[in-house]
Amino acid sequence: MHDQFGEFDESPISYFDTRFNRDAVKLLPGQYFATSADKLIVTVLGSCVAACIRDPIAKVGGMNHFMLPEATRADARGRSAATKYGLHAMTILIEELERLGGRRDRLEAKVFGGGKVLNGFNKCDVGQTNAAFVEGFLAKTGIPVVGQDLCQDYARKIYYTPASGDVCMKRIRRYNNTTILEREQQHRQKLIFSEARNQAKRA
Numbered sequence: 085m086h087d088q089f090g091e092f093d094e095s096p097i098s099y100f101d102t103r104f105n106r107d108a109v110k111l112l113p114g115q116y117f118a119t120s121a122d123k124l125i126v127t128v129l130g131s132c133v134a135a136c137i138r139d140p141i142a143k144v145g146g147m148n149h150f151m152l153p154e155a156t157r158a159d160a161r162g163r164s165a166a167t168k169y170g171l172h173a174m175t176i177l178i179e180e181l182e183r184l185g186g187r188r189d190r191l192e193a194k195v196f197g198g199g200k201v202l203n204g205f206n207k208c209d210v211g212q213t214n215a216a217f218v219e220g221f222l223a224k225t226g227i228p229v230v231g232q233d234l235c236q237d238y239a240r241k242i243y244y245t246p247a248s249g250d251v252c253m254k255r256i257r258r259y260n261n262t263t264i265l266e267r268e269q270q271h272r273q274k275l276i277f278s279e280a281r282n283q284a285k286r287a
Contacts, residue, residue: 101126104243111149116173118146118180122247128256129197129240131211133170133218136194136244136251137177137227139186145246146181148173152214170217178225193222194231194251196242211235 096117101108101124108124109117113132117125125147127134138145150173182188198215215234222229231251233240239256 101243104245106245111147113149113151114169114173116146116148116177116180118144118177118184119246120144120184122245125242125244125246127242129242130199130201131197131214133195133197133211133214133234134242134244135174135177135218135222136196136242136246137181137191138246138249139181139190140192140249141190142185142187143247144181144184144186145244145249146177147242147244147246148177150174150214151210152217170214171221174218174221178227188225188227191227192230192249193227194244194249195219195222195229196233196240196251196253198234199239200235200237201239 096112096115097110099108099110100106104124106122106124108126109119111117111125111127111134119125120143125136127147127149129149132149132151134147134149136145136147150170152170178188178191181191195215195218198211198218200209200211212235219229219234230249233253237257241254241256243252243254244250
């Protein structure tokens with residue numbers, strides 16, 4: 085059995101989930117995990133989106149957790165920044181599933197997130213942008229969406245078992261702390277900083 089994971093500064097957190105009685109991996113924004121083992125993948129989503137993708141015949145599957153950076157300019161460079169990281173997150177997860185023995189023509193997806201939970205984005209609904217992107221990407225690549233819960237005004241906690249394709253989703257309407265929002269804000273700032281640094285190198 086094999087696992088593939090990433091990315092950015094940390095590896096996903098591994099632990100034993102007593103509720104589901106199995107080994108689990110917790111994803112933070114910007115990470116993904118693909119596996120052929122019977123593991124649980126867990127993440128918490130605000131405006132970010134997670135795609136749970138699997139090959140039900142090969143019994144391999146995985147999840148990503150991504151946020152598209154806000155396009156602050158209307159020119160082509162701004163639009164490129166808005167799709168760069170979502171495109172990477174989807175492409176790399178599919179490639180890792182193929183390396184584990186999955187076949188692209190057998191893949192199926194369940195998608196979650198894109199909630200309108202970040203303050204200060206009335207003019208640009210980041211969650212809706214994320215949701216539209218993942219739906220468009222999957223439609224273009226011909227991967228059927230067999231389950232989804234997108235947009236709305238709540239956060240979500242996702243428990244995904246790739247071996248079976250089962251998803252347990254918990255809606256989070258009230259926050260006991262600001263961890264979800266802080267993580268997404270930090271991730272968004274990291275993406276913006278990375279893009280600015282890359283543009284400076286190209287100048």
